[in-house]
Amino acid sequence: MNLPDGERLPFADLSPGSDAAEIREAIERVLTRGWFVLGPEVEAFEAEFAAASGAKHAVGVANGTDAIALALRAAGVNPGDEVIVPAMTAAFTALAVVAAGAIPVMADVDPRTLTLDARACAEAITPRTRAIVPVHLYGQAADMLEIMTVADRHRLVVIEDCCQAHLGTCSGLPVGTIGAAGAFSFYPTKNLGALGDGGAVLTSDGALADRVRLLRNGGQTNRNMHAVAGVNSRLDELQAAILRVKLPNLPPETALRRLHAAFYRDALTGEVTPVAERDPGHVYHLFPVRSARREALQAHLARAGVETLIHYPIPLHKQPAFAHLAPRECPVAAKAAAELLSLPLHARLHARQAARVADVIQAFEKGSIDA
Numbered sequence: 001m002n003l004p005d006g007e008r009l010p011f012a013d014l015s016p017g018s019d020a021a022e023i024r025e026a027i028e029r030v031l032t033r034g035w036f037v038l039g040p041e042v043e044a045f046e047a048e049f050a051a052a053s054g055a056k057h058a059v060g061v062a063n064g065t066d067a068i069a070l071a072l073r074a075a076g077v078n079p080g081d082e083v084i085v086p087a088m089t090a091a092f093t094a095l096a097v098v099a100a101g102a103i104p105v106m107a108d109v110d111p112r113t114l115t116l117d118a119r120a121c122a123e124a125i126t127p128r129t130r131a132i133v134p135v136h137l138y139g140q141a142a143d144m145l146e147i148m149t150v151a152d153r154h155r156l157v158v159i160e161d162c163c164q165a166h167l168g169t170c171s172g173l174p175v176g177t178i179g180a181a182g183a184f185s186f187y188p189t190k191n192l193g194a195l196g197d198g199g200a201v202l203t204s205d206g207a208l209a210d211r212v213r214l215l216r217n218g219g220q221t222n223r224n225m226h227a228v229a230g231v232n233s234r235l236d237e238l239q240a241a242i243l244r245v246k247l248p249n250l251p252p253e254t255a256l257r258r259l260h261a262a263f264y265r266d267a268l269t270g271e272v273t274p275v276a277e278r279d280p281g282h283v284y285h286l287f288p289v290r291s292a293r294r295e296a297l298q299a300h301l302a303r304a305g306v307e308t309l310i311h312y313p314i315p316l317h318k319q320p321a322f323a324h325l326a327p328r329e330c331p332v333a334a335k336a337a338a339e340l341l342s343l344p345l346h347a348r349l350h351a352r353q354a355a356r357v358a359d360v361i362q363a364f365e366k367g368s369i370d371a
C-alpha cells in the first residue's frame, strides 16, 4: 500500500456530523409525539422543501424512484405509453418508468455534459411517446430549454429527475420547476440525504400535487375508500424530521461542493478530463472525470488510498433488465461508461484532501508511479 500521507480517503463520509445533536433532538421529538406516518413533520418538511426549491408544492414519498413513478402517473402517463429517458443515468430512472406501467425508451446523451441530448430525444419519439424524463446528472441540469422545445412541439409531459440536483438551477430556473414536476431522492448519499430512504415530488401544479398525495397513500380518498389503485409510498415522520434539520445546511454545503469542483477543474487540465460544466447552477452531487485508461487510473488512486466509484459502468441500453425492449444503440453513453470515474467530492472534504487527489492524478499522468 502506498499512502502518501498515511491517510485513506473514502469516497463519502456519512459519519455523524456537526448536526448530530440536532438530529437526535428531532428523533426524540418524533418518538415523544408517537406519530410516525403522515404527520406534522412531513407536512412541515414538504412546505420547507417546496419553499427552498422554488415551487408551490412538495409531496413526500418513500424514495426517488417512487417520486418519478408517481409524478409520471399523476401527470397522465398510462400503462403502455413510451417514456424517453437518457441512456446514462442510474437504472432507477428507467425502473421508475416501468413501475408506472410505461415503457422506457433510451436516448443518447450529449458528449460534453452526458445529459439527455435533445436531438437524440426528438429522434426517439414515436406515436406512443407520452413523456420525457430528463436527468440532471451529477448535479447539472439537462439542457431544459431545448428539451422543453421538443416536448412542447410534440405535446409531451416532462418529469425532471432531480435526484442528484437539489437546489440546482438551469439558466437560473430551479430544477424541478421547468417541467410538469421534479422528482427528488433523499437517499443518504444524495446532496440532501436522510438516515434511510426518502423522496419528494416538486410541482407548482396543485392538481398534480393532489394526485401524487392520493397515489402515495394507496389511492384513498377517505379511510378505506380507494378511488384509484395507488401504492404505499409515504415519507415517514422520522426521516422528515431529520431532513428538516439538514435542509438549512444545504446552501452552504452546496457552496463547498462548488468550491471543491472549481479546484478540481483548475488542477485537472491533462489527459484526465472532468465532465464539462455547461451551467453554473450545477450542484456537484458527483465529480466524474474521464480517462481512456480508467481501470489503471482507478487502481493507481486506490493504491494511494483514494476511493473512487463509477457512475455508471453500464449504460441503460446495455442493462440485462431492459434487453427485451431492444433499445437503440447509444454510442456516446457507451463510450462514457468505459471512461468515467467519480472522484471524492462532498461538503466535508478538506481542501488538502482534494489537493492530494489532484496530485495523485497528476502523478498518474506523468507516469511517475507504476500505472
Ligand SMILES: *Cc1c(COP(=O)(O)O)cnc(C)c1O
Pocket (backbone or CB within 6 Å): 063, 064, 065, 066, 089, 090, 092, 093, 135, 161, 163, 164, 184, 185, 186, 187, 197, 198, 199
Ligand atoms: C438516486 C437516484 C434515483 C433513485 O432514487 P432512490 O431514492 O434511490 O429511489 C433516481 N435517479 C437518479 C438519477 C438517482 O441518482
